[in-house]
Amino acid sequence: MNAILAASLSTAFQPVIGHAISIRPLRADDCEIEYRFIAGLSLETRNNRLLGGARPVTPEYAARLTRVNYPRELALAAVVMLDSQEILIGVARYALEADGVGCEFALVVADAWQGRGIGTHLLERLAGAARARAIPRISGYVLSTNATMLGFARKRGLRLQRVPGDATLTLATLDLALPN
Template sequence: MSNEKHREALSRTVTEKLRNGQVVVIRPLDRSDIDLEREFITNLSLESRHFRFLGGVGAPSEKLLQQLTDIDHDQREAFIATIDEDGHEVEIGASRYVLESTGKAAECAVVIADAWQMQGLGTLLLNRLIESARARGIDHLYSIDSASNAKLREVARNMGWDCRTDPEDHTQVIYTLDLTAV
């Protein structure tokens, strides 16, 4: 696809309605969102942080926050979902991918605030990520996740992702989505 279509897919801010009726804003993440990202990760449950980072992540370090918000819209892309809470923007979900050196595959991740899980937000954020990846010409998205993450397994299955056990670690699974299929 053209660079113009890719830029449009990246820069568009949309509003969506969740299953519970809440309206959320989904938009590209940028460096100025570091405080939103800090608060979001800090407020995730231990289980959600474990599933997202596949390990024990306590309070996010400045280095981690800088990496997560250093989005160049070329090698790295990210979208966040926010709500307005008493006049303040609050992040409730994020999706992102990092492009491999081949330019044809990207590793992705999605995380949803605990109180907002099972409302369709993960699907909305994944769809936005898929739209951006397709516009960029990426052939495959993949994600390495905990095999015990039942919520993600359900979302991935419903969206048509292939799932296989990680050959290097049986406690993890690898989800793959072929973006070239229509």
């Protein structure tokens, strides 16, 4: 990703008094903060993000998540500075499927930072970036038991559909109104 594109995807917002949160593209050199982020997630959050709750979190696995094949994929990181250290507190990503139309997204916010508007902001930024690339919709798999995400998605206008043959999953789709 070039510097101009990276800058256009970077913003700051302040959903919690005292914490300036920046949103920027995830980079390959973020493997350490990504590792700390995933390792710090509760089992429930990892399961809900379908990151394989039982799988050991290794630096290699975290590094793989930071290798983002822009522009076919996009990963936006929400970061905050605490004690002069950058901490990763949320990631929203999408990946275009091979047909170039289908696009899968995923969203996760660190447990201690949930319920403060960060997930909403990340989803809006991800949708804006997808819309700018003329992607018509983004869809994400959600565990059918994940009431928080299903409620979150419904409230933000995503369509919820059963996944044929797999009652454990629900597909949440955000249709993106494309400019004419």
